[in-house]
């Protein structure tokens with residue numbers, strides 16, 4: 001293993017450690033508390049009959065490139081299959097730009113043998129696109145049998161991370177090229193700072209049906225400025241800078257509204273995926289009512305996974321049950337109904 005790879009593995013381990021620290025959570029909320037779902041005292045549903053379609057909920061990308069990730073990913077994958085969730089993996093920069101490739105490819109083959117039915121999303125950073133080889137990415141997507149390629153963007157994190165590479169020149173053009181190249185759906189995703197109107201406007205040159213989805217991953221949950229500040233250590237310049245930017249980002253709710261404005265104005269067929277501070281099944285219900293096709297959880301899934309298989313299953317079942325109760329109490333018989341019924345939500349000032 002090269003020195004760079006050792007540093008990379010250490011960084012991914014640090015990220016798990018610090019992302020799980022409560023101080024890494026955004027101090028400003030998602031905005032979900034401003035959304036009120038209309039209670040239906042005369043619901044005519046049977047809670048027991050309500051089904052959540054497979055893949056409505058997903059574990060948002062977290063781990064891929066280090067040895068300890070294997071066990072965590074296996075645990076997450078097993079629970080996702082059992083509970084009909086989809087699963088994103090963390091950045092695969094190591095698989096795509098590292099030197100020692102065969103073991104990771106073999107690992108994906110083994111992973112797929114073990115979890116053939118899992119709906120799985122590959123993951124790469126937008127600033128890495130310029131360094132990618134088509135052959136390598138194609139091989140990786142094939143070995144993984146990935147159902148989507150998630151391209152994440154993280155300018156705040158790259159700016160504060162000590163080893164960060166905050167050079168984003170040309171990323172929009174790169175995105176356009178890889179979206180055209182990809183044979184599987186491409187999803188553009190933030191990592192906790194969300195999307196504003198100005199970012200979304202830059203996507204208007206993509207053909208309406210080219211980008212499969214945008215995962216807004218807004219502010220309100222894990223805050224990557226804070227994670228990098230904690231990692232750098234108290235008293236360090238990076239830590240001080242992360243304090244300055246601790247409230248930076250578009251909240252998940254504002255990102256959803258920006259997405260809905262963009263979608264209407266661009267007549268796009270791109271789906272809305274919501275993550276970033278989603279902490280309950282009720283948050284998921286609100287996201288779906290606002291138009292989400294899927295809803296993702298990162299930190300809470302990692303917390304539960306590290307506690308063990310039973311805790312992870314219990315946590316997933318709680319998320320599903322809370323979502324079902326929200327459907328039942330809004331009088332909706334299924335997710336489609338929640339996504340499409342007019343007048344189901346309103347904004348309140350909490």
Ligand SMILES: Cc1cc2nc3c(=O)[nH]c(=O)nc-3n(C[C@H](O)[C@H](O)[C@H](O)COP(=O)(O)O)c2cc1C
Nearest residue numbers: 019060062090091152191217221222276277298299
């Ligand atoms: C430990 C950890 C590692 C992460 N690594 C990645 C990654 O490699 N690629 C990515 O797109 N997002 C990554 N994320 C970001 C999440 O997918 C998500 O966008 C963000 O944490 C907000 O969701 P949350 O508030 O539910 O944690 C990571 C999150 C955590 C907690």
